[in-house]
Amino acid sequence: MKRTYQISFLLFSIVILGASLFFFIKGQDQTESLPSKKVSTHVVANKYKNFETEVSFSAIGDVLLHSRVYNDAKQTDGSYDFNPMLEGVKSELNVNDITMANQESMMGGVDIGLSTYPSFNSPYEIGEDLKGAGIDIVNMANNHTLDRGMTAVENATHYYKKLGITYVGAYQSENDANTLRVLSVKGIKIGFLSYTYGTNGIPIPDEHPYVVNMIDELKIINDMKEMKSQSDVIIVNLHWGNEYQRYPTNQQKELANSLAKNGADVIVGHHSHVLQPIEWLDNGNGGQSLVVYSLGNFLSGQVGDYKDIGGIFNVKINKKIEQAETITTIKEPSFIPTIVTSSNRSNYRVQLLENINKQQNEEILAHMYQWINQ
Structure with missing residues (x-):
């Protein structure tokens, strides 16, 4: 038994x-888990229940700290405080789910010596205060990336990590450069890429070939292909074009159209230090991608001829799963003009242009929207 x-x-x-x-x-x-499919204004088959989500994304232009700007921020104890300069626009930056800035002057810190044009280096406090203003990710690929060498890049990237700010375009190691920048918000995965036309003639060190991404159309397309498997949407930063020109070059337009047809959903441009318009582009798949050719200066010591005018570029990213299909759409682009005011090279403030000069605000809006209102 x-x-x-x-x-x-x-x-x-x-x-x-x-x-x-x-x-x-x-x-x-x-x-x-839900699959990571590239679906910007594309339709992708899936087997999941109906679902809809939306993310608001914004971007600002150049944070380029001339000595007159960082000296204005210097405190009696030797620290730097940029908060008063940003206070007037914080409410507009903090309302979006993801906000990106173009950090054009490297944030190498005071230990290696602050410096201004033509070889920039900025204090760490600008990173802290941008984070406080609502910045989640910074673009670091530009013509000033190597101004103060690899030390400044390493200092900046280490400090951004300490702050919890994502950076893209310049890197501290080969492994860092090979790590995809993807931010996941409200069920939408947004991938970021970044490239510059050059580094002011400073060669990329042979021992650090990964330090900054250069504009190479084939490389960008290949990078986007890799990013597709990890992202719903791809945002590409490009430091390109000609300084102080209010319209993109033919080369900018040709590259933008090529990238739109090969996977870029949103293209954010920098370098001209003045604003260049927003435009919808055919993505070759029955939908549209969006480009803002230049966001101009956001915080800098440059004045006159539109160099003190920038703005906040906004767009919504919608993802919908319905009847066994996934559709991701870029929609509702908008722009809020800003201006840097000062008095005798002090008291620098980023302010909403509408509050300073309503007529000029309307002029800037007409300039930025002229190609999307056709």
Whole structure:
């Protein structure tokens, strides 16, 4: 009798174990994560329940700290405080889910010596105060990336990590450069890429070939292909074009159209130090991508000829799963003009242009919207 009881118990245990394994496997199948598909204004088949989510994204232009700007921020104890300069626009920056800045002067810190044009280096406090103003990610690929060498880049990237700010375009190591920048917000995965036309003639160090991304159309396309598997949307930063020109060059337009057709959903441009318009582009798949050719200066010591005018570029990213299809759409672009005011090279403030000069605000809006209102 004892042996029969043991055999029966063994058979019962095998049945229970098999049933448990069946339901465990079945449960895994039902709870697998949503796939990361590239679907910007594309339709992608899927097998999941109806779902809709939306993210607001914004970007600002050049944070380029001339000595007159960082000296204005200097405190009696030797620290720097940029908060008063940003106070007038914080409410507009903090309302969006993800906000990006173009940090054009490297944030190498005071230990290596602050410096201004033509070789910039900025204090760490600008990173802290941008974070406080709502900045989540900074673009670091520009013509000033190597102004103060690899030390400034390493200092900046280490400090951004300390602050919890994502950076893209310049890197502290090969592994860092090979790590995709993807921010996941409200069920939408947004991938960021960044490139510059050059580094003011400063060669990329042979021992650090990864330090900054250069504009190379084939490389960008290949990078976007890799990013597709990890992202719903791809945002590409480009430091390009000609300084102080209010319209993009033919080369800018050609590259933008090529990238739109190869996976870029939003292209954000910098370098001209003045604003260049926003435009919808055919993405070759029945939808549209969006480019803002230049966001101008956001905070700098430059004045006159539109160099003190920048703004906040906004766009919404909508992801909808409906009837076994996923559709991601870029929509509702908008722009809020800003201006840097000062008095005798002090009291620098970024302010909403509408509050300073309503007529000029309307002029800037007409300039930025002229190609999307056609």
